[in-house]
Amino acid sequence: MKYKYYTILFLLYLPFLLIQYFTTKPTKLLEHTEIETVEQIYRMHQYPPYAYRLANIIEARSEFRIFFKLEKNFISSFDISNFFNSYRIFLLPIFLIGYFEIIKKYPKETLFFSFLPIVLLTIIGHQNLYGPISLYPIMLLSIIIGLLKLANKWI
């Protein structure tokens, strides 16, 4: 796809990313809450003496602290039970079909516009009243493509 179309797509996507950013209470990657500090101390006391050094690295070092928070935010982006609950379960296979069809045709572009919101959500977290808005465009597009694919097959 040409560079200018890429730019147009990105500019269309940008408002969703900005809304997501400004309406989300960001995860404090470097700081621990009081509860997290208590849990950290509790965990550190459980290590045997031969592993105290390792305990200091895994439980106390900021790199691991950041890693665990990023990991939690990253995985939370894939909560399908949140998007497709109750009667919307029927949209899940349609979404998957549509998404895989888009990847088949435009792999790099699809992956780029899928990972953009996921990277953002990984960094800022999911504390948002409106949910993962930045994912809605790609999800909606996938569902539309999925419906068209099925309609093409059966009609």
Added chain:
Amino acid sequence: MDLKIILIIIFASFLYFFKINVIPNGVYSDEATVGYNAYSILQTGKDEYGQKFPLAFRFFGAYTPPLFVYISIPFIKLLGLKVGSLRIISGLSTILGIYLIYFYSEKLNLFNSKASRYLASFTFAITPWVVFNARLGYEVTLGYIIFSLGLFLIWDKLIKNKISISGLIILSLSTYIGHTQRYLFPVFLLFFSLIFYSKLKTKNNLKLLPKNLFLLFITQIPNIILLTTPAFWVKNNVYVNTNIYQLFNDFSSQLLTYFSPKYIFGISPDINLQHTSPYLPLFYSWLIIPFFVGLYQLYLTRKTLNGKYLWLIFLISPVPGSLSGHFISVQRVLSMIIPIVLIITLGFDLLITKIRRLYIIFVLSFLTIMSLLFLWRSYFIFLPKERSVWWNYGFKELSQEIKNNPTKKYIIDNTRDASIYMNLLFHLQYSPSLLQKNFLNYEKIYYTNPHFNPNYNFANIEIRPIYWEKDIYIDQILVGDSLAISDSQAKSHFLKKVIDIKDPTGKSLIVGYETNPLAKYNSKNSKL
């Protein structure tokens, strides 16, 4: 056998058998009941209720399929009534699972790269969900491994347009291992027949159909006998007083939860902390990437035989679990493990072809080391301490205390845990023939699912709620958790603490107080 697979099996053996008697710390009630009933069959030919060689074991009213108990008997005979004797069976079945994945991924030509076969077996071997269940002393692990063996046998013959009768028989036999397989087998049969009907509708298969059906019927005779009794339908009690809308809602929300990548690769949705290891997901989080790549590969190959079969076993595996009740239980959907591992390996298979080998080796090695570090941290450091109460830690110590004081009478409170009696029977290795005397003529009503009474009286022990109006006036020791007997109650009733069993973190789990009837009578009289 390939040296690489042998090395994987040796490494996995360490993960599955290291300190198997003490990690998990304690003996879960399901392990105790399986072990004690196997011990009872070994000694007397009857279970704890005096039923001769049951077709389903009543246990606490679950009527669990019997095969795991019968398989445990030679292990208990050789190694004694210990929790390790039962957990070894799960470890050995998981080792079989490692080999199955390797053998069949080669035979069925599932992957393009040879390295992917080893990756599949290795991923399976070190997956947290697998390691955790490889160290359990009850039927769930053996159930899903044997079911998977049946699935592989069927898959192998399907490629040649044949029906594998050995696969069907093994699937049928797996229904005697766990409740999940009992429901999964007919679901699999139904969808398998529908999807592959045109492929299997050959002259030879139709000619063999009556013989195959007859053999299946033979293997299902015990279940058919049980079908007419309430014992077969205990797991269906959740549907009593449920409307169709509620049923659909529960089913769809549970199904979505089981399929949700957030719960497979992140926080486990299971609220029962006995089913998981702390701070560890079911699959390592980074495997979500090859999983999605593999899912895409599976979508592209959906019209091939291998693609269809893998979709089938992946999609049906959580169905029985989603229909089994209101709560998520990851132990009801263990059949998802192998399809997920195969899908992840499909992802690896594609990535190996797209990315330079050196980068793959470096990244995978780093991620594997980090994953094993987190596994060690969670399972071998945190689990024995944080989850000990969920594994009924403390009853071994209590049993020792009771053994050391045979002349004292113990009242053990069971208000919050109806299975306490079984933990004591297991650790005390109480004579099954003496216990069975409590259930004379029980064979007549065994399969009618009579009311389960958790109160027991054996040896110098009474297991029941504490009756404060009278128990404090009798010379005995009252035992319970910290909620059963508070410090203020102990003070007001002149009780003296003689037992204080703490968990590995130092928190009191089981406390025991000696009564002082004289002081209590005097106090009562002085008030009058």
